[in-house]
Amino acid sequence: MITNRKSAATLSVAVAALVATTAIAAARDQIRIVGSSTVYPFTTAVAEQFGKSGLGKTPVVESTGTGGGMKLFCAGVGVGHPDMTNASRAIKKGEFEDCQKNGVTDIVEIKVGIDGLVLAQSKGGTPLKLTLEQVFLALAEQVPGADGKLVANPHKNWSDIDKSLPNVKIEVLGPPPTSGTRDSFHELYMEVGAKKIAALKDMQKADAKGFEKLWKSLRKDGAFVEAGENDNVIVQKLEANKNAVGIFGYSFLEENASKLRGASINGVEPDYDTISGGKFPGARPLFFYVKKQHVGVIPGIAEFAAEYVSDKAMSKDGYLARKGLVALPKAEAEKVAAAVKAMKPLTAADVK
Template sequence: MLTRLSCLLGAALLLVSACGQSELSQIDTGEPGVKPVPAIARNQKIKIVGSSTVAPFSRTVAERFGAVSGFPTPIVETTGTGGGFKAFCEGVGPVSPSIANASRPMKDSERELCAKAGVKAITEVALGYDGIVVANSKLGPDFDLTKEQLYLALAKEIPDGKGGFMPNPHKNWQDVSPDLPNGPIVVLGPPPTSGTRDAFVELGMEKGAEAIPQLKALKESDGDAFAERAHTVRTDGVWVDFGENDSAIVQSLVKSPEAIGVLGFSFLEQNGDRVKGARLAGVEASFDNIVSGDYGLARIMFFYVKDQNLPLVEGLAEFVSASVDEGAAGNDGYLIEKGLIPLPEADLETQQALAKQLEAKVRAY
C-alpha cells in the first residue's frame, strides 16, 4: 500500500510540475471510504490543533522554527484535546492537521475514528509534564483542598449517608468542610472536550471518591457505576464550563475574587502576579513538587503526529525534532520559561529518537 501510494504521489508531483498548477491535486488511494489524498504543496504550513494547555508550547516552538528553519511558521489552533483529535482524524493530506496537541493520551475510540478516515499511522510524542491547579485571585482567600473535598464540592451526586446518593446540596465551601473558606462554591473550568477536564476528573475527583468507603465499595462491585458517580460534574451552575482557553479563566478569576478556576500549571506560572494556586493536601503547586511527584494533580502532555503527512507537508519531521530538542524541552530549554515541566533525561532521549525515526521516514520516501 505504501509503495503504491508513494508511486502515485510521485506521478502526481510530476503532473503538477508539468502543468504549472497552483491548486492541490487529488490522489485516490483506492481504499473504500477513504478520502483522496491531496498531493504535496510547496510552502504549505504545518497545521496543529488541540489542547489549550499544550498550545503555548507549540506556538513558542513554531515561532522559533519559522524564524530559523527556512520552513513556514506552523499554524497552531486551540480546539481542546477532544476537538483536536476530531479534526486530526478527518483525513490525510496537507490541508488537514498534521499534529494534534493533547493533555491526555489518545483514546481507543479516537484511534478508531482516525482509522475509518484512513489515518492509520500515528506517532505519539511526550512533550513534558504539567500540573493541574485550582487557582483564584490574589485578592481571594487561601485554599488548601483535599481530593475528597474536591469530589464533595463538585460531583453531581454524592452519598446521602443512607447507602444511596443525592443531588449535591453544597453551596458554600464550609458546607464541605468547616476548615475551608466561608464563601460560595463557584468553579470556572474547562468543558468536557478538554483534556484538562478529563485529567482533573480522573486524578482529582475520582481519587477523592475512592477515599469515601461507600464509593470505594462501589468501585469494587461495579466499576462503571463508580466511574459515573466519580466523573460526573455538577450542572446546577456551581461548575461553569468556560471554553478551551485557560487565559480566559485567569482573566475572569481576576475580576471575580470569590471564584476559583481549574487550569494548567503553566498558566499559573505565567500569571503569578494575578492569581495564586491552592495547596493540595498541604502541598504547594510548584515546579519542584510536580517534578518530584509530591503534588497529586500532574499529567504528561503529548502531541500526535500524522505520519502519512510526512511526505506531504514540508518541515513536519523537522518541527517534531525541534519540539523535543534539548534546547527546547530539556532541563534548561526555552520552554521551561513558559512553564513546561521537563521529562526525565532518559525519557526525553526516547522522544528524540522517535523524532529521528520520523526524519528517516521522510528520507525513505
C-alpha cells in the same frame, strides 16, 4: 446593456478564478498542525523557532481543541489532511480505531511535557488546603449521604465538607465539557477523589458504570460554573471575586503569580518542581501526534519533531519552560528524544 455586459464579465472572471484554484491544493510545502488549545501556546513557539532557524516554512498551527484536532487528523492521509495534532490527553481507543479505518495507520506519539492542572484563587481570599476527596465532595453532583446512599450534593460552604476549611461559599469556575482540560480535571481530581471515599468503595466494585457517571458529573446548582475555553476570562473573574476558585493550566497561574495563589492539593503546593517531579496530583502529560506516512512527503516533519524535543526547547531552561510548560524529568525526556529519532508508530496495544 453596457453595465450588464460588465457584470457578466466580472462574474465569469470570478468563476474562472475559482476553477483555476481547484488545482492548487495538489502540493504543500508547509507543515499543518491542528489540535488542543492547551498545547497551542507551546507548539506555536516551536513553530516560530522552526521557521526562524531556516529549517523550513513556519508551520500553520490551528487551535481546534483536542477532540476536533483528532477528528481532522484521523480523517485521512494526503496533503489535504493535517500532519500533526496537539492533545492535552492521550489518544482514545475510539479515535485510534477511527484513524486506522481511514488509512492513518502509522501514528507516532510524542510526550512533550507536563502541565499542572491547578485550582487557584485570588491572593485576597483565605488560602485553601484541599485533598482530592474534598474536591470531589465539593463538586460532584451526587455525594454519599449520612447513610451511605447517594444524595444531591448538600455542601454549600467549604466548611460544610471539613471544619478546617474556610467558611466561604463553594464557587468554582472551570472549562466546558468540550475542553480537553475538563476531561483531565475529571480524571485527575474527581476520579481519584471518588476512589478514596470509603462509602463509595462498594459501588466502585458493584456498579463500575454508575461510579464512572458519578465522577463525570459536576454540580449544576451554581457551585460549579462553566466559564468558557478562555482561561484569561477565569483569571479575570477570580480577580473580581476573592472567594471563587478557578481550574486552569499551571502556565496561567505562573503568568498571574502576582494576583493568584494555587490551592495546595493533598498537602502539595503547585509549583514548577512539584509538577515536574510528579508530586503534585493534578499534573498531566501533554502530547503531540505525528502522521508517520507524511514524513518525507511534506518537508520538515522529522526536523520539526526533533526541534520540539530538543534540549533548547523542552529542557528545564528551554524556551518552552519560559512559556509555562513544565519539563519532563531528565530520564523521560531522553526516552522521548530517542523515540522521536526512531519514529516508532503506536500499536493498538499502546492505546487505552
